[in-house]
Amino acid sequence: MQLSNLPSFCLKTYNLPILCFFEVRFPRHSIYFGAFEDIIIASKLMYQYQPITEADGIRLIELQPSQEASAPLKCDLIHIRLSLCDNRVIFGHYTALFYVYGNPEKSRTVIIDGKRLDITNNLNSALLDLCDKQRTILLWADGMCINQVDNEEKARQI
Numbered sequence: 001m002q003l004s005n006l007p008s009f010c011l012k013t014y015n016l017p018i019l020c021f022f023e024v025r026f027p028r029h030s031i032y033f034g035a036f037e038d039i040i041i042a043s044k045l046m047y048q049y050q051p052i053t054e055a056d057g058i059r060l061i062e063l064q065p066s067q068e069a070s071a072p073l074k075c076d077l078i079h080i081r082l083s084l085c086d087n088r089v090i091f092g093h094y095t096a097l098f099y100v101y102g103n104p105e106k107s108r109t110v111i112i113d114g115k116r117l118d119i120t121n122n123l124n125s126a127l128l129d130l131c132d133k134q135r136t137i138l139l140w141a142d143g144m145c146i147n148q149v150d151n152e153e154k155a156r157q158i
Contacts, residue, residue, distance in 0.1 A: 047117040049147040059145040094138035
Protein backbone atom coordinates (compact mmCIF):
# COMPACT_ATOMS: atom_id res chain seq x y z
CA MET A 1 0.00 0.00 0.00
CA GLN A 2 1.34 3.41 -0.90
CA LEU A 3 0.48 6.25 1.42
CA SER A 4 0.33 8.71 -1.49
CA ASN A 5 -2.65 6.81 -2.92
CA LEU A 6 -4.78 7.37 0.18
CA PRO A 7 -7.36 10.14 0.34
CA SER A 8 -6.05 13.04 2.42
CA PHE A 9 -8.76 12.63 5.07
CA CYS A 10 -7.39 9.16 5.91
CA LEU A 11 -3.86 10.24 6.68
CA LYS A 12 -2.68 11.94 9.85
CA THR A 13 1.03 12.56 10.45
CA TYR A 14 2.66 12.78 13.87
CA ASN A 15 6.07 14.38 14.27
CA LEU A 16 7.44 13.67 17.72
CA PRO A 17 11.00 14.31 18.92
CA ILE A 18 12.13 10.68 18.71
CA LEU A 19 9.39 8.90 16.85
CA CYS A 20 7.67 9.83 13.64
CA PHE A 21 4.80 7.70 12.42
CA PHE A 22 1.72 7.85 10.27
CA GLU A 23 -1.73 6.81 11.32
CA VAL A 24 -3.88 5.55 8.47
CA ARG A 25 -7.57 5.50 9.35
CA PHE A 26 -10.11 3.32 7.67
CA PRO A 27 -13.58 2.63 9.01
CA ARG A 28 -13.02 0.52 12.17
CA HIS A 29 -9.25 0.12 11.62
CA SER A 30 -6.04 2.03 12.30
CA ILE A 31 -2.66 0.98 10.97
CA TYR A 32 0.55 2.63 12.17
CA PHE A 33 3.63 2.83 9.99
CA GLY A 34 6.91 3.81 11.66
CA ALA A 35 9.42 6.07 9.96
CA PHE A 36 12.42 5.91 12.32
CA GLU A 37 11.54 2.72 14.12
CA ASP A 38 10.23 -0.69 13.18
CA ILE A 39 6.75 -0.84 11.76
CA ILE A 40 4.70 -0.41 14.87
CA ILE A 41 1.25 -1.98 14.92
CA ALA A 42 1.45 -3.59 11.49
CA SER A 43 4.52 -5.58 12.59
CA LYS A 44 4.15 -9.33 12.44
CA LEU A 45 6.97 -9.85 14.95
CA MET A 46 5.57 -10.89 18.29
CA TYR A 47 7.49 -10.16 21.49
CA GLN A 48 9.22 -13.23 22.92
CA TYR A 49 9.69 -13.31 26.68
CA GLN A 50 13.17 -14.00 27.97
CA PRO A 51 13.01 -16.51 30.84
CA ILE A 52 13.40 -15.32 34.42
CA THR A 53 16.26 -17.50 35.65
CA GLU A 54 16.73 -16.19 39.20
CA ALA A 55 14.46 -17.30 42.05
CA ASP A 56 13.95 -13.66 43.10
CA GLY A 57 13.78 -12.26 39.57
CA ILE A 58 10.86 -10.22 38.25
CA ARG A 59 10.14 -8.12 35.20
CA LEU A 60 9.18 -4.46 35.35
CA ILE A 61 7.58 -2.36 32.63
CA GLU A 62 9.29 0.85 31.61
CA LEU A 63 6.37 2.70 30.04
CA GLN A 64 7.86 5.20 27.62
CA PRO A 65 6.57 8.78 27.47
CA SER A 66 4.20 9.76 24.68
CA GLN A 67 3.16 13.22 23.54
CA GLU A 68 0.19 11.84 21.59
CA ALA A 69 -2.59 9.98 23.41
CA SER A 70 -3.52 7.99 20.30
CA ALA A 71 0.05 6.78 19.66
CA PRO A 72 0.78 3.09 20.30
CA LEU A 73 2.11 2.42 23.79
CA LYS A 74 5.83 1.71 23.81
CA CYS A 75 7.49 -0.15 26.67
CA ASP A 76 10.60 -2.00 27.70
CA LEU A 77 10.48 -5.05 29.94
CA ILE A 78 13.45 -5.14 32.29
CA HIS A 79 14.59 -7.99 34.53
CA ILE A 80 15.60 -7.21 38.10
CA ARG A 81 16.62 -9.31 41.10
CA LEU A 82 14.92 -8.20 44.27
CA SER A 83 17.84 -9.36 46.45
CA LEU A 84 20.19 -7.00 44.62
CA CYS A 85 17.97 -3.96 45.08
CA ASP A 86 17.94 -1.62 48.00
CA ASN A 87 14.30 -1.91 49.05
CA ARG A 88 14.04 1.82 49.63
CA VAL A 89 15.20 2.45 46.07
CA ILE A 90 13.25 -0.10 44.03
CA PHE A 91 10.01 -0.16 46.01
CA GLY A 92 9.85 3.63 46.07
CA HIS A 93 10.25 3.83 42.30
CA TYR A 94 7.78 1.46 40.72
CA THR A 95 4.06 1.02 40.96
CA ALA A 96 2.30 -2.32 41.15
CA LEU A 97 -0.78 -2.10 38.98
CA PHE A 98 -3.87 -4.03 40.03
CA TYR A 99 -6.80 -3.92 37.67
CA VAL A 100 -9.94 -5.83 36.74
CA TYR A 101 -9.09 -8.25 33.93
CA GLY A 102 -12.44 -7.78 32.22
CA ASN A 103 -12.77 -9.53 28.89
CA PRO A 104 -9.81 -11.95 28.63
CA GLU A 105 -9.56 -11.42 24.87
CA LYS A 106 -6.26 -9.73 24.06
CA SER A 107 -7.45 -7.07 21.65
CA ARG A 108 -4.87 -4.32 22.22
CA THR A 109 -1.19 -4.14 21.37
CA VAL A 110 1.84 -2.55 23.03
CA ILE A 111 5.28 -2.30 21.45
CA ILE A 112 8.23 -3.81 23.32
CA ASP A 113 11.65 -3.54 21.66
CA GLY A 114 9.97 -2.97 18.28
CA LYS A 115 7.84 -6.09 18.65
CA ARG A 116 4.19 -6.41 19.55
CA LEU A 117 2.64 -7.90 22.63
CA ASP A 118 -1.12 -8.31 22.77
CA ILE A 119 -2.77 -7.29 26.03
CA THR A 120 -6.30 -6.96 27.36
CA ASN A 121 -8.36 -3.85 26.81
CA ASN A 122 -8.45 -3.09 30.55
CA LEU A 123 -4.66 -3.28 30.93
CA ASN A 124 -4.27 -1.09 27.86
CA SER A 125 -6.68 1.47 29.34
CA ALA A 126 -4.76 1.52 32.63
CA LEU A 127 -1.43 2.01 30.82
CA LEU A 128 -2.89 4.81 28.71
CA ASP A 129 -4.10 6.57 31.87
CA LEU A 130 -0.67 6.21 33.50
CA CYS A 131 1.41 7.18 30.46
CA ASP A 132 3.19 10.50 31.00
CA LYS A 133 4.08 12.99 28.27
CA GLN A 134 7.64 13.52 29.51
CA ARG A 135 8.88 10.82 31.83
CA THR A 136 9.26 7.06 31.85
CA ILE A 137 7.01 5.26 34.32
CA LEU A 138 8.18 2.06 36.05
CA LEU A 139 5.35 -0.44 36.65
CA TRP A 140 4.58 -4.01 37.51
CA ALA A 141 1.42 -5.51 35.97
CA ASP A 142 0.93 -9.26 35.88
CA GLY A 143 -0.60 -9.19 32.39
CA MET A 144 2.76 -8.09 30.97
CA CYS A 145 5.38 -8.86 33.61
CA ILE A 146 4.46 -12.54 33.83
CA ASN A 147 4.53 -14.64 30.68
CA GLN A 148 0.88 -15.62 30.60
CA VAL A 149 1.44 -18.65 28.35
CA ASP A 150 4.15 -20.18 30.59
CA ASN A 151 2.35 -22.01 33.41
CA GLU A 152 5.60 -22.78 35.26
CA GLU A 153 6.56 -19.11 35.32
CA LYS A 154 3.05 -18.10 36.41
CA ALA A 155 3.24 -20.57 39.31
CA ARG A 156 6.66 -19.23 40.42
CA GLN A 157 5.76 -15.55 40.06
CA ILE A 158 2.43 -15.73 41.86
